[in-house]
Amino acid sequence: MLKIEARGYESRFWRYASPVLALLLTGATSGLIFMAMGRPAGLTVYTFLIAPLLRQDGFEALVVKAAPLIMMGVGLSLAYRANVWNIGTDGQFTLGAICGGGIALAFPDAPAYVLFPAMVIAGTLGGMASGGLVAWLRIRFNANEILTSLMFAYITQYLLVYLVTGPWRDPQGFGFPQTALFSDTALAPRLIEDTNVHIGILLAPLIAIGLWFMLEKSLLGFQFRVLGQATRAAKFAGFRENRLVWIAMLISGGLAGLAGLLEVTGTLGQLTTTLSPGYGFTAIIVAFLGRLNPLGVIPAGLLLALTYLGGDAAQIDLGLPNAVTGIFQGILLFYLLGCDILLLNRFRWVPSHAKAVR
Amino acid sequence: MTALLVAFLVSTIAASTPLLLAATGELIVEKVGVLNLGVEGMMLAGAIAGFATANQTGITSLGVLAAVAAGIALSMLFAVVSLTLQANQTATGLALTIFGRGFSALVGAGYVGIPAPTLPKIHLPVLSDIPVLGPVIFGHDILVYLALAILAVVAWCIRSTHLGLILRAVGDSHDAAHALGYAVIPIRYAAVAFGGALAGLAGAYMSLAYTPLWAQDMTAGRGWVAVALVTFSAWRPFWLLIGAWFFGALMYLSLYVQALGVAVPSALLSAVPYIGTVVVLVLISRDARRIRLHRPAMLGRPFQARV
Numbered sequence: 001m002l003k004i005e006a007r008g009y010e011s012r013f014w015r016y017a018s019p020v021l022a023l024l025l026t027g028a029t030s031g032l033i034f035m036a037m038g039r040p041a042g043l044t045v046y047t048f049l050i051a052p053l054l055r056q057d058g059f060e061a062l063v064v065k066a067a068p069l070i071m072m073g074v075g076l077s078l079a080y081r082a083n084v085w086n087i088g089t090d091g092q093f094t095l096g097a098i099c100g101g102g103i104a105l106a107f108p109d110a111p112a113y114v115l116f117p118a119m120v121i122a123g124t125l126g127g128m129a130s131g132g133l134v135a136w137l138r139i140r141f142n143a144n145e146i147l148t149s150l151m152f153a154y155i156t157q158y159l160l161v162y163l164v165t166g167p168w169r170d171p172q173g174f175g176f177p178q179t180a181l182f183s184d185t186a187l188a189p190r191l192i193e194d195t196n197v198h199i200g201i202l203l204a205p206l207i208a209i210g211l212w213f214m215l216e217k218s219l220l221g222f223q224f225r226v227l228g229q230a231t232r233a234a235k236f237a238g239f240r241e242n243r244l245v246w247i248a249m250l251i252s253g254g255l256a257g258l259a260g261l262l263e264v265t266g267t268l269g270q271l272t273t274t275l276s277p278g279y280g281f282t283a284i285i286v287a288f289l290g291r292l293n294p295l296g297v298i299p300a301g302l303l304l305a306l307t308y309l310g311g312d313a314a315q316i317d318l319g320l321p322n323a324v325t326g327i328f329q330g331i332l333l334f335y336l337l338g339c340d341i342l343l344l345n346r347f348r349w350v351p352s353h354a355k356a357v358r
Numbered sequence: 359m360t361a362l363l364v365a366f367l368v369s370t371i372a373a374s375t376p377l378l379l380a381a382t383g384e385l386i387v388e389k390v391g392v393l394n395l396g397v398e399g400m401m402l403a404g405a406i407a408g409f410a411t412a413n414q415t416g417i418t419s420l421g422v423l424a425a426v427a428a429g430i431a432l433s434m435l436f437a438v439v440s441l442t443l444q445a446n447q448t449a450t451g452l453a454l455t456i457f458g459r460g461f462s463a464l465v466g467a468g469y470v471g472i473p474a475p476t477l478p479k480i481h482l483p484v485l486s487d488i489p490v491l492g493p494v495i496f497g498h499d500i501l502v503y504l505a506l507a508i509l510a511v512v513a514w515c516i517r518s519t520h521l522g523l524i525l526r527a528v529g530d531s532h533d534a535a536h537a538l539g540y541a542v543i544p545i546r547y548a549a550v551a552f553g554g555a556l557a558g559l560a561g562a563y564m565s566l567a568y569t570p571l572w573a574q575d576m577t578a579g580r581g582w583v584a585v586a587l588v589t590f591s592a593w594r595p596f597w598l599l600i601g602a603w604f605f606g607a608l609m610y611l612s613l614y615v616q617a618l619g620v621a622v623p624s625a626l627l628s629a630v631p632y633i634g635t636v637v638v639l640v641l642i643s644r645d646a647r648r649i650r651l652h653r654p655a656m657l658g659r660p661f662q663a664r665v
Binding site: 154 | 439448455457458460574579582585589623625628632635636640643644
């Protein structure tokens with residue numbers, strides 16, 4: 001029978017090979033699912049992963065989708081390293097968009113050099129407030145952050161619906177559930193004229209690099225890693241767990257809020273009832289695919305952004321519902337987690353009679 | 359007034375049933391030391407499997423069976439990755455929820471806005487016609503009674519049987535249970551499958567009795583509320599029932615007040631059950647010592663047998 005056997009050390013090879021193996025297995029499994037649905041597997045995988053990039057605006061669409069995923073994924077990789085399970089980044093994203101968007105709606109005539117920075121600050125603070133509340137409830141009341149952060153995501157979504165169907169609804173909007181368009185001065189500055197390539201696309205990798213330095217090269221980062229890997233050791237070393245929980249939630253919440261603000265000012269230009277196409281859960285996969293390493297999160301964010309574009313393409317070209325993206329992402333996370341057993345273990349074939357001999 | 363009270367009680371019991379089913383399953387899973395956060399995904403899979411089967415065959419009971427099968431199938435994905443391959447249970451549970459949402463949306467794309475045969479309400483001669491008590495106690499569909507019966511059996515099993523003792527041993531000290539010769543991993547597999555079956559059943563209740571329709575993400579966080587309920591109950595079945603009724607009442611009231619046309623915007627009222635979950639969770643968790651006393655000590659810890 002096949003046996004799992006401890007290696008006794010961490011395999012360097014599998015540290016990098018395990019996510020690659022997970023990706024290959026995900027591709028193969030998805031192909032089988034497509035075949036079961038009566039579609040040619042090769043064509044579907046091509047439509048999903050390659051065709052979106054060959055379109056004229058393919059690269060632009062990719063980086064625009066990847067920027068929020070990278071920002072949120074970087075924050076989560078930091079939090080998960082410290083065993084702080086923020087899974088409600090969707091709510092922090094939305095609250096950031098609400099706070100920043102509210103300023104844009106309140107001061108449409110403010111000059112751009114005041115308005116946009118104020119919105120960025122408001123959006124980030126909004127996300128931090130939402131994340132900070134979760135941290136406070138965990139520290140002060142011992143409330144599980146997984147459940148509270150997710151409940152806040154639902155609550156924030158209803159708050160958004162209330163605002164855009166109620167007090168913030170565009171009076172000239174023919175009753176559609178959306179706010180007025182932001183003024184031009186409230187839109188994120190573009191890196192390339194007449195595209196959606198906004199400043200967030202530059203910001204996301206810079207944030208990732210900055211947090212990589214913090215995590216890998218600073219004392220604070222060391223404390224994060226120890227807290228996650230050996231909680232008791234962190235306590236003996238005198239690291240203050242509560243302080244690290246605060247920092248993890250404020251950073252991951254603040255980055256999600258910033259991502260939300262940049263999403264509404266970079267692509268949508270107004271608030272509507274749905275701002276996040278499930279970025280919150282996708283960012284979790286981005287963090288794990290990036291091995292909870294901020295630098296790894298950059299390619300991981302690009303890849304998962306591609307699955308969103310692929311879902312749209314599969315819907316248009318092949319008539320598949322774009323929920324396919326969700327299945328693909330779920331399978332990928334299963335394989336990523338499962339393949340990691342190869343880090344510390346190996347599979348060995350043990351003939352079944354060996355048991356009797358021993 | 360009486361009519362209002364009857365409507366309130368009947369609707370509360372209906373709204374609490376999916377919570378109770380899913381939470382009872384998760385209770386057993388957590389009792390053996392496993393934290394499965396995929397309840398929401400398994401409920402959604404159960405909801406669409408039940409709905410699609412009932413729609414295709416026209417037989418509701420087949421739909422219920424299909425929902426149970428779907429719940430078990432999804433729970434086994436979780437079990438393989440988290441128990442055999444020893445991955446982090448929190449992350450694996452999230453993967454299951456993501457997968458279940460995608461799977462149900464994909465299968466359900468063709469079933470939006472069409473009817474399926476619904477679970478009939480039981481009507482007992484004489485008993486169901488008693489004023490007030492009749493509709494409140496004797497007028498529900500079979501799953502409502504099944505949920506209560508399962509909870510009673512689970513409570514009895516945990517408290518007074520040898521099996522319950524084994525389950526608790528595995529959850530409180532897997533090394534000791536292993537040393538005594540109990541097969542920790544297979545026992546955990548069985549518990550996870552039980553949790554999957556009940557989550558699937560809860561989904562079937564949503565799409566075949568409660569709503570009864572299929573809509574994408576129709577469980578709307580009920581799977582997560584069920585997970586919260588287990589913590590709320592401090593892993594005790596009786597309090598699970600109280601909690602399910604409480605949240606059922608909260609869900610009904612937030613809908614009812616909307617229907618009354620009260621000046622509070624409906625979107626804000628819809629948020630009330632989620633706010634309630636946070637408040638209750640905070641109140642319960644505040645006493646860290648009580649939680650520590652009741653929580654299965656191995657909750658969330660992977661087990662690897664040392665030979």
